[in-house]
Amino acid sequence: MLSERLKGKVAVVTGSGNGIGKGVALMLARHGAQVMGCDIDVAAATATVNEARAEGLPLESLHPCDLTRPEDVQRLMDGAAQRFGGIDALVNAGAWGAFRMIEEMTHGDWKRTLEGELDVVFNGCKSVWEYLKRRGGGSIVNFASANAYQALKGSGALAHCAGKGGVLAMTRQLAMEGGPHNIRANSISPGLIVTAATKPVLELPGFKDNVLEKMMIKRLGQPEDIAWFVTFLVSDEAGWLTGADYHIDGGATAW
Numbered sequence: 001m002l003s004e005r006l007k008g009k010v011a012v013v014t015g016s017g018n019g020i021g022k023g024v025a026l027m028l029a030r031h032g033a034q035v036m037g038c039d040i041d042v043a044a045a046t047a048t049v050n051e052a053r054a055e056g057l058p059l060e061s062l063h064p065c066d067l068t069r070p071e072d073v074q075r076l077m078d079g080a081a082q083r084f085g086g087i088d089a090l091v092n093a094g095a096w097g098a099f100r101m102i103e104e105m106t107h108g109d110w111k112r113t114l115e116g117e118l119d120v121v122f123n124g125c126k127s128v129w130e131y132l133k134r135r136g137g138g139s140i141v142n143f144a145s146a147n148a149y150q151a152l153k154g155s156g157a158l159a160h161c162a163g164k165g166g167v168l169a170m171t172r173q174l175a176m177e178g179g180p181h182n183i184r185a186n187s188i189s190p191g192l193i194v195t196a197a198t199k200p201v202l203e204l205p206g207f208k209d210n211v212l213e214k215m216m217i218k219r220l221g222q223p224e225d226i227a228w229f230v231t232f233l234v235s236d237e238a239g240w241l242t243g244a245d246y247h248i249d250g251g252a253t254a255w
């Protein structure tokens, strides 16, 4: 345990089996939150729960849970609220996208990416909303991307750019609708973070150099770089932060 900064808070973190979701779920629990994770990947989600258990952290998880299915997501929120007595925060980290250049991208890739990046955010927010209202407010954290602002040389991110541009715009709307209920909604736009999703593309010749060239701090990001900031967004210290997007990218989009 690192602190009791989030003591009394219940956080649902999607995609807790890998990468950013895993890093965030463990970090929130290390700061005293009770965490309900979820993932479609049962083995990965179980591994996160076991890691937490070894540290004595209060982290449970629903798996398999397919975030593109509204009924699965409703079950996740109902279960978290029942188990922990309510919900104070939702971190929508679970997502999936196809990375192909337009010439290789099929209509099916396009549709599945928008479903995997946009529907999952809608489903999470829709199902948690009533629980956050009942609690007198709460914090939603979504993931946009540096790709919502700029194209990255060599990256086949057409559908991903559309999905993340959508998350950026959705988050502002959620903040507006949430204001009267003290529900805060913010997004984070990470630069390249080393995760299960990015490891294969980092092995493509020259790609890592292209990524590092854009960064002012010359290293790739780690899930913890994001998780520290999410800890703040979930805390009461961030009570006046809503409708904003935060670039955590080693300066990549600041040129």
Ligand SMILES: NC(=O)c1ccc[n+]([C@@H]2O[C@H](COP(=O)([O-])OP(=O)(O)OC[C@H]3O[C@@H](n4cnc5c(N)ncnc54)[C@H](O)[C@@H]3O)[C@@H](O)[C@H]2O)c1
Residues within 6 Å of the ligand: 014, 015, 016, 017, 018, 019, 020, 021, 038, 039, 040, 041, 044, 065, 066, 067, 068, 092, 093, 094, 095, 096, 116, 120, 143, 144, 145, 146, 189, 190, 191, 192, 193, 194, 195, 196, 197, 198
């Ligand atoms: N890693 C990066 O460089 C980067 C950069 C910008 C934005 N992001 C965004 O951050 C978020 C997390 O990315 P990551 O790199 O940690 O990804 P990741 O692939 O490493 O982890 C995502 C997790 O979500 C799960 N998941 C995917 N679709 C699901 C579904 N339908 N139902 C349930 N679980 C599902 C996966 O099984 C996986 O465990 C995503 O929204 C991603 O687009 C990542």
